Amino acid sequence: MEYMKQVATATVAAADKALVQIQPTDEAYEELATAKLESLMMLSRLGDQAAGTVLNQFATSLVNSNSPALVMEAKRLLLVAEAQELFAKRDIAAA
Numbered sequence: 001m002e003y004m005k006q007v008a009t010a011t012v013a014a015a016d017k018a019l020v021q022i023q024p025t026d027e028a029y030e031e032l033a034t035a036k037l038e039s040l041m042m043l044s045r046l047g048d049q050a051a052g053t054v055l056n057q058f059a060t061s062l063v064n065s066n067s068p069a070l071v072m073e074a075k076r077l078l079l080v081a082e083a084q085e086l087f088a089k090r091d092i093a094a095a
Contacts, residue, residue, distance in 0.1 A: 001046060004042060004046065005042075005043065005046050005048075007039075008039040008040075008042040008043045008046075008051075009039075009043065011035055011036070011038075011039040012036055012039045012040060012043070012051075012054075015032045015033070015035050015036035015039070016036070018032050019032050019033065019036070024065065024066060024067075025066065029067070030067045030069060030070055033058075033062060033065075033067075033070055034069075034070070034073060036058060037055065037058065037059065037062075037073060037074070037077060040052075040054055040055035040058065041055060041077060043055075044081075052081065055077065055081065056078065056081055058074075059073075059074040059075075059077045059078050059081075060074070060078065061074075062074035063075060063078070
């Protein structure tokens with residue numbers, strides 16, 4: 001598990017460095033953003049609450065992306081996060 005956490009943390013850091021250097025229209029942007037989303041999700045599943053917060057913020061920023069794939073993935077992750085929060089609170093009626 002520790003190895004997975006290290007890999008995900010390194011991936012997020014690398015994606016952060018690269019994403020600020022390219023435009024959202026760049027071919028690599030979608031791949032980098034997806035890698036960051038997936039790594040943040042992994043960290044969140046491993047119990048990193050800060051990663052969950054960053055994941056929600058980053059996914060929210062991608063909802064209006066020019067990439068249909070990123071928009072769909074961001075919306076999916078936000079929906080999953082909302083469902084997890086409701087189930088954690090045991091608020092099934094709100095789901």
